[in-house]
Amino acid sequence: MTVSLSNHLFPRTPLFFKKLQPTTNRNRSTSAVKCRRSHEFRNRNPIQRLHLSTENYRNTLSQPNDFKEADIKRALYRSCGAGKYGEALYHLESMVKIGYKPDVVLCTKLIKGLFRVKKAEKAVKVMQILEQFGEPNAVTYNVLISGFCKLNRVEEANRMLNRMRIRGFVPDVVTYNIVIGSICGRGKLGLALKVLDQMKEDKNCKPSVVTYNILMEATLVKGGIGGAMKLLDEMLSRGLRPTIYTYHVILKGLCREGMMDEAFDFIRSLPANGCKPVVISYNILLKALLDRGNWHDREKVLREMLSAGCDPNLVTYSIFMMSLCRDGRLNEAIRLLRIMMEKGLTPNTFSYNPLISAFCKEGRLDSAIDVLDDMISNGCSPNMVNYNTILSTMCKNGNADLAIDIFEKLYETGCPLNVCSYNSMTVALWNNGERTKALNVVCQMIHKGIEPDRITYSTLISCLIKDEMVDEAMALLKEMERRGFPSTVYIYNSVLLGLCKSRRLDEAIDILEEMSVKRCQPNVNTYIILVKGIGFQGWIDEAIELATTLLHMNVISKKSMSRMSFTFNDA
Known part of the structure; x- marks a missing residue:
């Protein structure tokens, strides 16, 4: 593809564009995809061209009955090493049929890879094969539990933990840390502290430094520096020696709460506690100061940094x-x-x-x-962040076609475009009124074998809502969930906003009920959107009554209440 650069836009050919010379031959992906060709829909609504569904990968290799065991084993290792986890599972199933005992290390690696590409059911299938024909170990179970936790599928993680116990494997500190980390990630600090109490009572497994680090980080998010300092004291009382990472957690907490003098004192106290500050320690402090616009104290940080033997x-x-x-x-x-x-x-x-x-x-x-x-x-x-910034500005300046040409040229030259790259390009085009071109980019992404992620869906849902295409956004929400991406409160809020603006209050309430059924906790914005929706429907008294109830329940703040009252008075 040749790209014509306008002399008006660029007085000279940029060096970065001269670098874009093809270096590799790209083979089209063998994955079957559902993305309709652009010429078939030239005269139709561009939304009809968007089909974010990709068919499940199906291996087209013939059954290797005539293969030797060594050949299949090599194919299994090669597939797993290349990240072709579906193909690797196929080879694993073929091998156990001819009497091969699965290797626990390879199966653990395969399970981890399948979770990475969000194929949890196939990961469980590998474990079933390993349990039936091989010998799993505690590491394998930990990888499974961790995979389910990262996908926020806590019930399956608990079932796997019970299965681990039933098969005679005692949960170790790694298992507990995975569970605690997952619980903290869901904002349930109280429950995580109960698990800590269970660990203290367990004769075979005691909390580690990592356990306390996880809990301290969660406490800083939820309860503040006081709770984190108590955990640090408890950790010391149990004879555990904090690492520099532990101290950095506390340092970040002090900086986050604006306790800069205390943060300075904390760094100075580290040598007395047997832990010398490193350059990262001072970088944390420096960033906190500059984030607050405090340029005056930067010299003090640099002086202390140099006196401690840490060069910038x-x-x-x-x-x-x-x-x-x-x-x-x-x-x-x-x-x-x-x-x-x-x-x-x-x-x-x-x-x-x-x-x-x-x-x-x-x-x-x-x-x-x-x-x-x-x-x-x-x-x-x-990297793609640098390119995306430039391309986004081109779109804003009305040079969308040039931005798309350069984006495609990046792919041809071997630049590692991924789903994040396509998401950024889609947003840049859509936000600048190039809806059709934005959808074309998504279709190209799928055509090249790159599967949409949750951000792809949430980005498009948000864009559709902005353009008052609420029905299309709701259809895409259902498609997203069907493809295994549970909706988040932010995505639901976007849909709620669109419904309320369209005066479709009944459907907005249905969405709120759906959130409850799917255990997606509404946040303050959810309720504010709903209250405003009721008010704009003409039921101002009812909206104010609901807002007052929410205020008394400490769901919304007085500031939010005042803002809504002001809005309704203007209406």
């Missing part, structure tokens, strides 16, 4: 870069970039990206491309 590293400079760019001090940021290189540090993509983003935000596309050119000439290969 690439992350230190990148923190300064982000803060300078955020505050619009771009000339200083460019000078800092030069200082980094003079000191022998090689800037990476994270160093350059704040500059590229800041120039794009100011509409200075040429300057952003200059930075990208310098980046390449200094031996730093741009």
